[in-house]
Amino acid sequence: MPAGLQLQGAQLFRHRLLLSTLTGTPLRIIDIRSDDAAPGLRDYEASLLRLLEKVSNGCVVEINETGTKLRYKPGLLAGGRGLVHNCGTSRSIGYFLEPLIVLGLFGKAPLSITLKGITNDSKDPCVDTFRVTTLPMLKQFGVPIEDVQLKIKTRGAPPEGGGEVLLQVPIIQKDLTPVSWVDEGMVKRIRGVAYSTRVSPQMSNRMVDSARGVLNHFLPDVYIFTDHYSGQGSGNSPGYGITLVAETTTGCLLSAEAVTNPVNQDGDEKQSPSLPEDLGTHASRLLLEEIKQGGVVDSNHQGMLFLLCALCPEDVCKVRVGKLTPHAIRILRLIKEFLNVQFSIKPDPETGTIILVCVGSGYRNVTRKIS
């Protein structure tokens, strides 16, 4: 039996489980929020564990009474069609999508799963971002992009959720393609989606106007779609938000997003819902911030980029990113721990970006069946 790993705390819970499943390393996590007023695993984390049980075969999860200790013995990734998972309302679907996309690539069969819950919230990247930015990123690693699909069936805004998305991820036949992705290019067009659900359709137009007001200063080619939901596809709560994507001349996609505070119908709201104009401006400024930072991906996708690089065959991968986020740094450490892959990190002082080079771990999709 492989020697297991013992880790502490609740940080990077998703990625720990993800890497544990990919490498087949049994995991023990102790002291999960043991000092907290509400100790133990959160319900969304438990939901993630249930999701992993769904997509894999033979995994064992043991949690102690207080939920501060977890033993996870990973199974083999099975994938499969027609799976359904209810993500709950404490975290949005984006929380689950991040590990699921990577897991799906290395399964036995292509994954097709319906996730139910909150599609857009301010804590995690929303499903639009995944659709327009994250999934195209996989193309760089040789994933057949025509088979990757994320279909938003229903919007679900916090707090009640009620959204539904269909994720389809193909499996890779052998291994990923190593990337040498350093040319960030210049922003040539900006696209976006302003959605509104269970509110006045004017909200999206107002967001679009304000975002364009900032961005048109740089570029005439700004087009933001408005996406209004009402009736069946509109989920259980009202909400609105905007997602922006800047596409560069070399095909890099940088995204930024802004979502309103939950609109409480009860009236005893702590935070009043944000003004659509403010959201538009906020999102566009975030986008400008990402563009300023540079790099081939935005700050939200750094972790995933590094992870994919580390899962490449034993060739050199080279990527350029902007400022390293704390989350990305944690992931780099985790990668070293699980996959034994260390990156060489060199700042590029002229542009203020960072260039990371690594030799992939030589990970192959061994769970797949040969005929």
Next chain:
Amino acid sequence: MAAIAAEQGHKQHRLPKSGPTAKKKKKAQQKKKGISTEQKNPKAFAFQSSVKARRLQNRSAEREQRRLHVPVLDRSVEEPPPYVVVVQGPPQVGKTLLIKSLVKHYTKHNLSDMRGPITVISGKKRRLQFVECINDVNAMVDSAKVADLVLLLVDGSYGFEMETFEYLNILQVHGFPKIMGVLTHLDKFKDAKQLRKTKKRLKNRFWTEIYDGAKLFYLSGLIHGKYPKREIHNLARFISVAKFRPLSWRLTHPYILADRFEDITAPDAVQRNPKCDRNVTIYGYLRGCNLKRGTQVHIAGVGDHKLWNTSILPDPCPLPLATKKRGLREKEKLIYAPMSDVGELVYDKDAVYININDHQVQFSKSDEHKEENEFEDKEKTQKESVADIGELLVKTLQKTKYSVDEKLNQSSIQLFRRGAPAETALIKSHTVDTELEGQDGHGSDEDDEMVDTSSEEIDTDAASDSGSDAENDESADMSTKKDIERIAEMNENLTETDFDGLGNASKWKEDLLSFTKLKRGMTLMELVYGDTQAQLNGSDAANAVDDSDSDDELFKLKNQPPKEVKEKNNNLEDMNADDSVKLEMTSEDLEIWNSMEILESIRNRFVTGDWSSSARRNQSHHDSDENDSVMGDFEDLETGEKFNMQTANEENSEKVKADDKEAAERRLKKLALRARFDAQYDGTDPAVEEDVTSSKGKQQRPHQGSQSDYFDKLKEEIELRRQRNMAELADVDEEVRLEMEGFKVGSYLRLEFHGIPCEMVQYFDPRHPLVVGGIGPLEEGVGYIQVRLKRHRWHKKVLKNRDPLIISIGWRRYQTVPVYALEDRNKRHRMLKYTPEHMHCLATFWGPLTPPNSGLVAFQNLSNNQESFRITATGVTLEFNQSFQIVKKLKLVGYPYKIFKKTAFVRDMFTSALEVARFEGASVRTVSGIRGQIKKAVKEGQGKEGSIRCTFEDKILMSDIVFLRAWVTVDVPRFFNPVTTLLQSHDMVWRGMKTVAELRKERGLSVPNNKDSAYKPIERPPRHFNKLKIPKTLQSALPFASKPKLLKKRSKPTLESRRAVVLEPNERKIHTLVQQLNTIRNEKVKKRKEQNEKRRKIFEMKKAKEDELSKKRRREEIRERFREAAKRRKSLERDEDAINIRMGQLYAA
């Protein structure tokens, strides 16, 4: 004698009449005569039909495609590790002698004993490692997994033996490396024709096993107990030009063939407990792919172990440095065989041991003394002047009286130019004071410091060069100065507390290191991965700090993390940090974007901005890593003008970006092309490895058109990737590189293992190959593996389901219990009781996970003294999983006891209503084919317990039997047992789980016989159906068509049958003639039959007589043989008796 020789004269030279030389000569002759060698009528050989032409075209295209192989990326950059040449053959065939001859050929070294792998240098760019494969299945399997080239030795006088075929099969499964056959013992043939025939026969058999044209060598015989020099030379030539196939398993797994093995357990621990777990080191060249630190490895025959420590040692058998010279010099012909004790140098982790033969010792003191005694002083001085300086130095070194420490104590150092020389002892007492200065000095020359391993005294020297101090002080800002002070304080404490301790020095150094870090500023790598040095040796220090904290913990208020940290989620050390990728940015953070200045700063990041500045942005990076001559700056020597890419770019800024990218691409492509050319040209450094034939094909047809464009593209891509790898890793620091890609292929490694069972050391046998193989991710786990398996056609019996099987797969060998199955049409996996005779089947077993597409070979018995073919089955893995569904059919039988129209009550199918509940709605069938369905169990008290109510599509009979066809999942036993042959004595047979047959034989049990399972002739008594009776009333009511037609039998024949036939006279004539002819023929046939019968009888009589005779003769022969044997036995006994009697007499005497 001489006269005769003169008479005979020299033998006439005979011109060759066939073969290439003759052809060439003939051609030349014809040319001389003016006869054109070209075809006279080329049209005669042109295609006559378009169909034929198309077929030929198709055929050639197909052949072309078959020649191509998927190119494989060879990631090794350094010189390749020695190729493993395994020499295998049945016992007494001359394996050892062949290796000895080859070693002698390569190194001029006479090997006395052959133990373990022997590394020799065979050419300027090639090393070979010879391994002898002993006749043991385990050794055969292990050596087959690492062999690059196999020399299959075959006794020509005997022919092929089972071992050879077994080994070929094992090789085939584990990747099929290059194989060359060698025929020996050919001098036993006296008859030349017989020899020629045998050679041809053996060659053809060899070719069918491998491929047509596989190389088979003939070693004609022994000369002075050695193989002829010329033949060994030829063999060596073939070995030196052999190209080796890249094998997919080995390209993805690192492995080491150990050529040295040491037990490094503390001797006292062994003394206390001889059975204690050992620490061992294994040495060998790394092959396959790069090995990362601390990975799990499998030692074949021992088990999975974690790499405790890995280090690179200098290559004990390095290739010669690149020179223009042809061939190797004598000094470069190295041999390394630590297990056979031939090499003089033994490298350990931190020491080199030189083993010098007694007669080679030249500098020892004893010699010197002798010389002094023998010669006078005068002569001696003369000699010294002649000897070179190196010799002198060595001699002076031997004459030292004091150790280095003592000398240092007495020595003095002049600190300042005009100051008095300071005594070391004095300085030592002031170490604490000068500490700070010492560190300062080291900030400037930290490299020296890293190398320096000597003690503190030398470090204080550095304090003296105060010149560097000033510089450092300038660069260091106030904050660092504070830190320095803090460190200094700490140092004082440390040095005061344990001044004498050895730990002092190391801690002192740690601080120094951290100090230098402070000076440099944290690099990004350190920020992310932490201080690797500190991690390596400072772990216990961190623990100590933790301990001290634990006291205060009790009084701390928990659950109050710093507020701002928690909100921002930016604290890297927060254990329970929120798991979100998003960086939270408030709109206040983004307020800066109000200012025009900031907005303008990113103007050039858009296509609407300045393209040139953006190009520069991407350019700066390219320049930094492409400092080689292809794209770098250059200087015009004539004008003295300096060009660099930077300025050039600014000039034509518009196109630059696209250009630059293209240029980089072009440059890599050019390199790729060059490398490929190199590979083709000299064939020694194949960058992209592929099959030999394919590259040959390439050379022959340079313009192939669009056919192999895709192939070319693939190869180009791979070459690009390779070049990129090399370019990116070229300028990385060695230590970082090690962390990034692990130990490189070809390096000589020392692997340290802890907790190895003592039996491995106890029973270590260098003749058995010791293979250490790395295992990839997911391969550490266990699960069910499904393989496509085929019983070997030479194995005598089919395999029984759930009988244990020893399986060699990947690096491992283990015993497991497979369940055989076949896939039905509807994808159902149906269990089989036995493997099919000549077909593949699926086998599912529990074991360590192995990636799909890896071959496996199975054995039932590993013992070496069985005459039958040992390989039981071969196969390939299809997939692994944590569960597989294999089912077997189960038929439940019931009998109807009450039948209504279409409803029937059936009993004896189930035993309880609960069982029935599980099968409600299941379909049933009667023997006669009437289908039905189970409805419900009958109520309690009605009928037998477990009876059911069924409905059918028709009324069934009471004599019908009702079947329920069901499928039961079969469990695959979760059992596997690693074959640990290295943990037992070599001559012991590894014993695992026994098969059912073995157990029965052992206990004298017969095969259980179920009477019901035996096949019996089917008895079907004819069924009598009662006559159909139709009541008269009904009969009368029926219409005529439905009435039974009951007619009485005719009493008189009909008129037609009564009527006489009168023939016409002509007809009568014909009739009689035909009758006569028939009579004649019949008579003839009768006679012939009689004659035949007679002949047969005679023949049978004759045969019976002959049989009787031959039977008699055979009986006589057997009787004679037994009589002879009895006689011999008796005479032996008599002899023995005689000896005994004689002995008795002797004793008596």
